[in-house]
Amino acid sequence: MSVPDEPRADPATTRLRRVDGDPARASALDPAIAARLRRTADGLVAAVVQRHGSGEVLMMAWMDDEALHRTLTTGRATYWSRSRQEYWVKGATSGHHQYVRSVRLDCDGDTVLVTVEQVGAACHTGAGNCFFDELPVTGTIADPQEDR
Amino acid sequence: MSVPDEPRADPATTRLRRVDGDPARASALDPAIAARLRRTADGLVAAVVQRHGSGEVLMMAWMDDEALHRTLTTGRATYWSRSRQEYWVKGATSGHHQYVRSVRLDCDGDTVLVTVEQVGAACHTGAGNCFFDELPVTGTIADPQEDR
Numbered sequence: 285m286s287v288p289d290e291p292r293a294d295p296a297t298t299r300l301r302r303v304d305g306d307p308a309r310a311s312a313l314d315p316a317i318a319a320r321l322r323r324t325a326d327g328l329v330a331a332v333v334q335r336h337g338s339g340e341v342l343m344m345a346w347m348d349d350e351a352l353h354r355t356l357t358t359g360r361a362t363y364w365s366r367s368r369q370e371y372w373v374k375g376a377t378s379g380h381h382q383y384v385r386s387v388r389l390d391c392d393g394d395t396v397l398v399t400v401e402q403v404g405a406a407c408h409t410g411a412g413n414c415f416f417d418e419l420p421v422t423g424t425i426a427d428p429q430e431d432r
Numbered sequence: 433m434s435v436p437d438e439p440r441a442d443p444a445t446t447r448l449r450r451v452d453g454d455p456a457r458a459s460a461l462d463p464a465i466a467a468r469l470r471r472t473a474d475g476l477v478a479a480v481v482q483r484h485g486s487g488e489v490l491m492m493a494w495m496d497d498e499a500l501h502r503t504l505t506t507g508r509a510t511y512w513s514r515s516r517q518e519y520w521v522k523g524a525t526s527g528h529h530q531y532v533r534s535v536r537l538d539c540d541g542d543t544v545l546v547t548v549e550q551v552g553a554a555c556h557t558g559a560g561n562c563f564f565d566e567l568p569v570t571g572t573i574a575d576p577q578e579d580r
Contacts, residue, residue: 317567332480332489339487341480344543352567359571384571388563391555395492397563407539415536415545419465419500423507423532 311349318349322393328364330395335402336385342406343414347396359384361400380404459497466497470541476512478543483550484533490554491562495544500535507532509548528552
């Protein structure tokens with residue numbers, strides 16, 4: 285499969301973010317949505333990404349206002365890379381695209397749940413999803429039926 | 433249903449955390465697991481909580497090492513409240529318990545996916561889950577089948 289890369293983040297937008305120190309200002313995100321976000325000190329909300337249909341949780345990433353705006357208006361999942369300090373459109377380099385089916389904001393405005401059609405592996409390691417390191421649950425778990 | 437509250441966080445542990453400024457030190461979490469965590473500046477990892485079986489994503493919360501340790505060893509989902517700066521066992525006051533079925537760490541160690549048997553509503557608003565505010569996806573979404 286060969287898919288052309290998405291355009292990279294507009295450098296002007298990125299620069300504006302850094303100079304202003306106010307992530308919301310440089311974005312075209314609908315102000316009515318922006319007003320409902322509760323961001324980290326870095327101006328980000330968490331994005332939990334789930335496979336449409338199966339419910340498989342694929343990965344967790346971060347969005348600023350502009351990444352959320354691009355996700356909503358292009359239908360392609362777009363994140364803010366904290367390590368590279370730039371936008372990334374999932375699949376732009378890997379071909380593992382995410383076609384957005386729904387975006388839902390949580391009750392306190394600090395997390396979005398994005399459901400996607402995932403092409404190929406969601407994890408950069410090549411795994412189907414990022415959550416492959418199972419930790420041991422050693423505690424005694426009550427039977428919910430008995431507890432009710 | 434009436435269930436006695438879980439014990440609150442040990443104040444000594446909480447105090448130790450604050451004094452030391454090293455969240456990992458005050459916890460009994462298995463060092464082999466602790467070594468794999470990549471924490472925020474506040475010493476936390478994100479916890480995505482999913483209903484066992486259905487795949488419904490219920491909520492997002494935060495854990496420090498000790499909250500993860502308690503989650504793994506008691507089988508009761510336990511989080512760190514950033515607003516109250518204390519541990520909270522889900523359901524301790526609401527009765528809406530979460531019985532842990534699995535905990536998986538993601539590829540870069542900053543998020544855990546917790547699957548639970550959820551009693552009652554997962555969201556403090558009374559909703560079944562926290563993600564009830566659907567945002568409009570207005571972009572043209574390519575048909576993944578045609579794109580392959």
